[in-house]
Amino acid sequence: MKTMTCWLVLTLGATGTALAGSQVFDVDREFYPYYPSLIKWNKSGAEFTPPEVCGECHPKQFEEWTGSVHALAFHDPVYQGELNLAVKAVGHEISRQCEGCHSAAGMVTGEIKKPGLEGLSPMALAGVSCDICHSISGVTHWQTPSHEPENGSMILTPGEDTKDGPVLIKHGPLAPFEGCGEDFHQCKESTLHLRAELCASCHQVYHYDAHFPLEATYLEWKHGPYAQKEILCQDCHMVDTQTFLRSADTFKRPEQGEYHHYFNGANYLLYFLAEQAAKKAGDEKLAANVQQKYQMSVDRLKAAADLEITPVYGDRGLKEIKVRVRNIRAGHNLPTSLTNVRQMWLEITAKDAKGNVIASSGKLDEKGHLEEYTRLFNSDGMGDDFHFAIDPWVVTSFSRHDTIPPKGYKDVYYGLNSPPAAGDVTIEARLRYRQADQGVAEKLLANVPPDMNLEAIYGIKEVPTLPIVDMVVKTASFAATK
Numbered sequence: 016m017k018t019m020t021c022w023l024v025l026t027l028g029a030t031g032t033a034l035a036g037s038q039v040f041d042v043d044r045e046f047y048p049y050y051p052s053l054i055k056w057n058k059s060g061a062e063f064t065p066p067e068v069c070g071e072c073h074p075k076q077f078e079e080w081t082g083s084v085h086a087l088a089f090h091d092p093v094y095q096g097e098l099n100l101a102v103k104a105v106g107h108e109i110s111r112q113c114e115g116c117h118s119a120a121g122m123v124t125g126e127i128k129k130p131g132l133e134g135l136s137p138m139a140l141a142g143v144s145c146d147i148c149h150s151i152s153g154v155t156h157w158q159t160p161s162h163e164p165e166n167g168s169m170i171l172t173p174g175e176d177t178k179d180g181p182v183l184i185k186h187g188p189l190a191p192f193e194g195c196g197e198d199f200h201q202c203k204e205s206t207l208h209l210r211a212e213l214c215a216s217c218h219q220v221y222h223y224d225a226h227f228p229l230e231a232t233y234l235e236w237k238h239g240p241y242a243q244k245e246i247l248c249q250d251c252h253m254v255d256t257q258t259f260l261r262s263a264d265t266f267k268r269p270e271q272g273e274y275h276h277y278f279n280g281a282n283y284l285l286y287f288l289a290e291q292a293a294k295k296a297g298d299e300k301l302a303a304n305v306q307q308k309y310q311m312s313v314d315r316l317k318a319a320a321d322l323e324i325t326p327v328y329g330d331r332g333l334k335e336i337k338v339r340v341r342n343i344r345a346g347h348n349l350p351t352s353l354t355n356v357r358q359m360w361l362e363i364t365a366k367d368a369k370g371n372v373i374a375s376s377g378k379l380d381e382k383g384h385l386e387e388y389t390r391l392f393n394s395d396g397m398g399d400d401f402h403f404a405i406d407p408w409v410v411t412s413f414s415r416h417d418t419i420p421p422k423g424y425k426d427v428y429y430g431l432n433s434p435p436a437a438g439d440v441t442i443e444a445r446l447r448y449r450q451a452d453q454g455v456a457e458k459l460l461a462n463v464p465p466d467m468n469l470e471a472i473y474g475i476k477e478v479p480t481l482p483i484v485d486m487v488v489k490t491a492s493f494a495a496t497k
């Protein structure tokens with residue numbers, strides 16, 4: 016306790032007002048010793064176990080988790096680039112916030128001292144591994160400064176000390192039975208693992224000290240129709256594509272045997288990079304594994320939305336085209352999470368009967384930059400000075416938030432330049448997606464820590480044009496006059 020007090024004084028002294036008290040968000044720093052991460056750790060002689068060890072008895076879960084975004088959460092070069100920038104801008108203490116979610120075990124044990132991968136144990140490198148989720152013994156969602164789940168507000172208890180020495184305890188969905196865990200670990204039935212609250216602690220990312228919700232996937236879900244119908248995160252992200260479609264369309268929950276440890280979402284770029292790295296390292300098995308996950312995430316994205324094109328007629332014929340973008344299968348807003356970085360936009364081309372373009376929007380140039388006035392469905396972050404900002408330690412509000420709620424829609428109207436007097440007008444509309452603006456991706460990847468050489472690991476010399484997924488493509492034709 017004495018060293019803890021010294022440490023607190025030191026951090027406060029070093030950061031000045033950066034982590035000072037607030038009239039709105041009260042922080043109990045004794046309750047949250049790893050602040051700005053809100054994680055708690057019941058320390059005992061029972062240590063964290065790397066996933067390879069769990070995999071010896073649970074090969075199916077291990078294979079499914081390997082190459083998942085959770086497995087890549089700490090290796091992720093986009094993450095490491097942003098972490099490096101965060102530490103330079105704010106100081107080392109902000110990295111506790113990031114690592115509390117991207118590598119919880121490496122953070123609480125104090126093993127991770129700086130951005131990068133060098134010299135770290137397999138446990139720290141394993142990111143969101145088996146022994147993070149299955150050591151979660153509770154959450155502190157109502158005690159947090161925002162009184163909402165945020166910044167890793169969970170309690171880790173990998174085991175406990177007994178008079179015969181430390182024992183490992185793994186929390187999971189099964190009712191207790193003889194022989195569960197063999198002689199390696201005890202089992203503890205946990206209803207938390209059958210709830211979205213298990214995911215909430217990490218899928219609510221708040222500004223490290225202003226407690227502004229930068230990413231609010233859990234609350235978007237909670238305040239939407241899927242929570243009402245009891246379709247959980249697990250029901251779409253811990254299942255194969257067919258089962259996900261069924262959960263989203265019929266609100267029928269998967270059977271016990273249908274769950275898999277894929278944690279598959281939309282980040283096909285990360286799988287793409289991981290596949291390059293596996294090939295470079297000569298690991299064909301891993302490359303094939305990650306390739307499947309890449310395909311699964313593209314399939315999820317393509318299933319998430321739908322487009323409807325309708326004509327709007329005025330006195331003198333066809334005046335505007337209305338495009339309705341529906342979020343048909345994402346359990347939260349579309350897009351979600353890093354909404355001020357992800358890009359989902361409409362590209363449209365309208366042609367008259369002779370093939371002349373009479374309306375166009377949302378085109379990319381050869382360098383991957385989007386044209387002005389493109390209709391994007393994301394958000395713009397804003398700093399304390401009310402100016403545009405991207406970095407999570409700067410953004411404390413949104414000046415624009417145009418994501419689409421679950422089962423909801425947004426309408427976009429496109430006016431026609433010189434609408435034709437006769438013949439048909441043909442419209443092609445595409446809903447397109449990429450992980451980030453080209454410039455933002457280049458900046459983050461240019462800032463990876465020195466021990467992560469992109470050419471050595473991924474075989475890339477410069478950042479290529481980011482791959483784009485066409486989520487939906489629709490065409491329609493309408494008469495120029497009614």
Ligand code: HEC
Nearest residue numbers: 093094097098101112113116166167217218219220352353
């Ligand atoms: C509360 C948990 C949490 C905290 C704290 C957190 N993150 Fe994350 N981070 C996530 C989740 C969840 C995602 C995935 C969201 C998505 O895919 O859209 C993510 C995604 C990212 C990405 C995008 C990665 C990619 O491949 O596109 C970056 C970059 C990132 N985080 C950096 C940081 C940095 C830097 C910090 C600290 C300043 C931080 N994160 C703090 C949970 C967290």
Ligand code: HEC
Nearest residue numbers: 066069070073076077080085143144145148187188208274
């Ligand atoms: C992000 C959190 C998370 C991670 C990481 C994770 N699990 Fe799980 N695990 C769950 C959840 C949630 C369930 C319950 C799903 C269900 O209803 O079957 C579960 C269920 C289980 C079960 C019970 C049997 C079953 O499949 O339902 C075992 C065993 C298990 N996990 C082992 C592992 C192993 C081994 C790893 C690492 C390779 C791992 N888990 C990683 C969340 C996680």
Ligand code: HEC
Nearest residue numbers: 064069072145149185186187188189195196199202203204
């Ligand atoms: C020596 C073998 C062995 C090792 C190593 C092992 N387990 Fe298990 N575990 C079992 C057995 C056997 C069961 C019973 C259920 C089953 O067979 O899936 C079990 C059950 C579980 C359950 C379900 C518990 C419940 O109440 O729902 C979880 C979760 C779990 N293990 C996680 C882990 C994690 C995480 C690790 C690594 C830290 C791990 N196991 C390492 C043998 C092992």
Ligand code: HEC
Nearest residue numbers: 084088091094116117214217248249252278279280281282
């Ligand atoms: C210990 C923190 C933690 C917990 C608990 C957690 N996640 Fe995550 N999750 C992350 C981080 C961090 C990332 C992003 C890693 C990155 O992009 O670098 C992520 C990424 C994901 C992604 C991939 C997103 C994409 O862009 O493809 C999905 C899906 C996901 N999590 C689902 C879940 C579900 C479902 C649960 C609960 C069963 C859960 N997570 C629990 C930290 C966590």
Ligand code: HEC
Nearest residue numbers: 214218233236247248251263280281282319344345346352
């Ligand atoms: C009804 C199915 C469904 C449910 C329920 C659901 N999701 Fe998703 N999720 C999707 C689909 C589809 C996508 C891909 C489209 C998108 O990015 O929104 C997605 C994407 C994601 C992403 C990736 C975002 C990115 O930028 O790459 C994360 C992270 C995520 N979900 C986490 C969660 C969490 C956490 C929950 C529970 C609170 C949850 N999801 C509930 C269907 C679902």
